[in-house]
Amino acid sequence: YTDWMWTSFVVFSVSQSTMLAVGAIYYMLFTGVPGTATYYATIMTIYTWVAKGAWFALGYPYDFVVVPVWIPSAMLLDLSYWATRRNKHAAILIGGTMVGLSLPLFNMVNLLLVRDPLEVAFKYPRPTLPAYMTPIEPQVGKFYNSPVALGSGAGAVLTVPMAALGAKLNTW
Numbered sequence: 001y002t003d004w005m006w007t008s009f010v011v012f013s014v015s016q017s018t019m020l021a022v023g024a025i026y027y028m029l030f031t032g033v034p035g036t037a038t039y040y041a042t043i044m045t046i047y048t049w050v051a052k053g054a055w056f057a058l059g060y061p062y063d064f065v066v067v068p069v070w071i072p073s074a075m076l077l078d079l080s081y082w083a084t085r086r087n088k089h090a091a092i093l094i095g096g097t098m099v100g101l102s103l104p105l106f107n108m109v110n111l112l113l114v115r116d117p118l119e120v121a122f123k124y125p126r127p128t129l130p131a132y133m134t135p136i137e138p139q140v141g142k143f144y145n146s147p148v149a150l151g152s153g154a155g156a157v158l159t160v161p162m163a164a165l166g167a168k169l170n171t172w
Contacts, residue, residue: 009111013104016068020044020103021096024077028091034082037095041074063114069106073099 024037045067052065080095 009104009108012068013107016070016107017073017100017103020070020073021077021099024074024099025081025092025095028078028081029088034078034085037074037077037081038071041070044068044070061115066111066114068103069110070103072106073103076102 020037020041024040027036027040028034048065048067052062052067055064056062076098077095080098081091084090084094
């Protein structure tokens with residue numbers, strides 16, 4: 001275990017806990033449905049599985065994207081919302097605390113099961129793109145000294161003064 005691992009674990013734990021708690025509580029308080037947090041976490045999990053499949057289709061290893069464990073923490077959040085149905089502030093405080101304490105634990109178990117992220121991210125060769133996905137270099141500045149470009153540029157610059165002069169001459 002090195003410093004970067006601990007730092008990334010803390011950063012991801014805080015961000016994912018906040019994302020789950022704030023998003024799910026927002027939905028729960030405005031819909032009033034107790035199972036909303038679990039539903040919300042399930043949708044986020046499915047989105048992450050889709051992203052995992054997309055990276056895998058590009059040629060990256062299967063554990064290149066680690067799917068966070070949101071659903072058990074969301075179930076605890078739903079449980080606290082159900083238990084404190086009369087007091088919305090208690091639901092936010094207790095539910096948010098339960099998410100903040102449980103999600104890092106679930107993710108720690110999840111992260112122990114994958115390979116070293118540095119090995120996966122930096123030592124794994126990036127796949128080459130197929131020909132139809134290869135970016136075309138933009139042709140910026142290719143014709144900057146051609147007579148056509150110079151003439152059109154000069155015309156664009158002189159258009160406004162000449163139009164003003166024409167309008168002035170037309171009033172006489």
